[in-house]
Amino acid sequence: MHQAFFHWIEILYATQEHEIDCKQFQNYLPAFVEAELSQLPLPHTAVLKSHLQQCPDCHEIYEGLRLVVVAEAIEPFSSGAAEFSPIPTGD
Numbered sequence: 001m002h003q004a005f006f007h008w009i010e011i012l013y014a015t016q017e018h019e020i021d022c023k024q025f026q027n028y029l030p031a032f033v034e035a036e037l038s039q040l041p042l043p044h045t046a047v048l049k050s051h052l053q054q055c056p057d058c059h060e061i062y063e064g065l066r067l068v069v070v071a072e073a074i075e076p077f078s079s080g081a082a083e084f085s086p087i088p089t090g091d
């Protein structure tokens with residue numbers, strides 16, 4: 001289930017300590033967000049965070065992805081759906 005996640009981790013470990021570009025950053029972003037929300041340890045968070053602070057574009061993507069991941073984790077509407085029932089047509 002988390003194979004993709006561990007693949008990202010491997011990429012992260014293979015990364016140089018300094019300087020990543022936007023493309024690299026965005027590759028790591030799903031792992032970064034997931035790790036952050038589940039409070040997992042992740043390598044190179046300092047590099048990622050410093051890029052985040054320097055780059056408004058990536059920050060925007062980060063914020064968007066974070067909202068999606070949080071929303072998926074909470075699923076606020078799924079429990080209420082069962083309460084809806086079709087109006088009886090009456091025959």
Ligand SMILES: [Zn+2]
Pocket residue numbers: 021022023025051055057058059
């Ligand atoms: Zn960037």
